[in-house]
């Protein structure tokens with residue numbers, strides 16, 4: 064299939080001319096055809112007008128129709144076969160095995176959302192029936208459930224071209240909820256975006272849903288993103304990416320005349336605590352698991368273990384020696400693009416420039432700078448140096464981590480108190496360690512979205528109980544997750560009907576529970592009729 068390099072507005076491929084951008088293969092430097100047309104603010108406007116027009120029909124579609132749409136998106140992505148994998152590999156340098164796994168995750172989450180929509184319980188219907196005879200005042204009939212917000216703008220990240228991009232979790236959950244979606248394609252993998260955008264267009268047509276429910280606009284630079292966020296018809300924004308980009312767009316979203324919700328999933332350093340019992344039992348194994356997590360996907364995960372803390376002593380030294388040996392043997396690997404590898408190298412310079420920080424281990428094979436390669440690096444320092452240098456708490460996106468040796472349990476707690484919001488924190492320990500460090504866990508509960516025992520944050524399970532978010536700056540709204548089925552609640556709001564005749568109520572809150580969904584009726588959960 065040849066790529067057209069144009070934006071897609073409500074099912075139509077545009078034919079604009081003007082400024083273009085192109086993408087090159089990060090591993091070889093080869094420029095990849097075609098070049099992509101930069102969308103103008105006029106195109107953003109057209110996409111939002113079409114989305115707004117489509118909204119009423121789209122949200123009125125049956126749950127079965129929208130679930131079928133999500134299934135059709137999964138089928139369509141699989142139907143692209145190797146062509147999709149090859150294009151994504153050329154654009155991102157992510158290994159084929161990783162991309163194959165990520166495609167399975169993307170299709171799996173589409174089917175998971177389809178199941179959620181079919182089940183119907185997600186609308187969280189609450190029904191309080193009238194009590195006309197209640198004293199001293201009669202109780203009215205009050206019922207609420209979740210309704211979609213309207214057109215949503217989605218920004219995907221460079222490091223998940225399938226699972227957090229055009230048909231990623233943001234788009235799937237918004238479409239599932241009944242919100243039209245306008246995706247700002249990531250300029251790091253525009254061809255991949257186009258292929259998947261075509262799948263969504265075809266899936267909407269196949270399921271007889273309005274074409275205006277999806278548009279894809281290409282653009283490199285800030286203008287098009289800002290135009291989408293500032294557009295008066297945009298009702299919410301989902302963003303995954305850097306703190307800097309996310310913050311700029313968040314500020315725009317909340318400074319509008321009518322501020323809108325902005326769900327930014329941003330960076331994180333994901334602190335890891337190696338507690339004494341675990342180090343005593345399995346220091347070498349911990350080092351292996353740590354280096355594996357650190358270098359997985361060239362460290363290009365928002366859940367990468369960027370900071371490690373442990374109590375100094377001989378077991379900690381065993382962990383450090385093994386980590387050092389393992390990191391030295393890691394071959395340099397190509398990053399997503401030249402910009403990310405340049406930022407990574409700046410990050411390494413920033414850490415190594417701090418007095419009191421030493422290199423624990425670094426890939427011994429030199430990187431090929433023309434291939435945007437990263438060398439894995441682990442640094443070591445002490446608690447006083449860590450505490451005195453704010454810069455050591457900042458994310459270095461890539462395979463780099465800093466290990467801090469602490470001397471007391473209280474020092475670990477004090478360091479944890481100083482963290483900003485994080486997506487994850489990991490505790491490696493024994494049950495006895497957990498009991499001894501109960502205060503540390505309580506501190507972490509206030510700082511992070513997910514606390515992990517005896518594992519690392521990389522490799523997120525997509526499931527109903529997952530929470531992928533955290534206090535700012537991990538995300539811009541700590542209540543919400545961007546991964547797992549609860550992600551849908553970013554794109555809905557409750558609406559309450561009072562005193563309506565049953566037959567005039569929306570189906571999810573009528574007395575007859577047609578879908579057998581779980582509902583809170585007069586204070587008790589039931590999947591029966593009200």
Ligand code: NAP
Nearest residue numbers: 218220221249283284285288304305308311328329330365
């Ligand atoms: P990025 O550079 O922030 O880009 C994300 C998207 O936002 C791109 O489409 C980008 O377009 C746009 N953008 C960025 N700044 C903008 C601005 N000021 N105005 C308008 N648009 C803007 O992030 P990335 O390099 O793709 O991803 C790496 C980062 O994402 C890391 O920090 C990582 O930790 C984070 N991440 C977080 C999660 C999570 O779930 N929390 C998951 C994956 C990655 P342009 O390039 O055209 O500006």
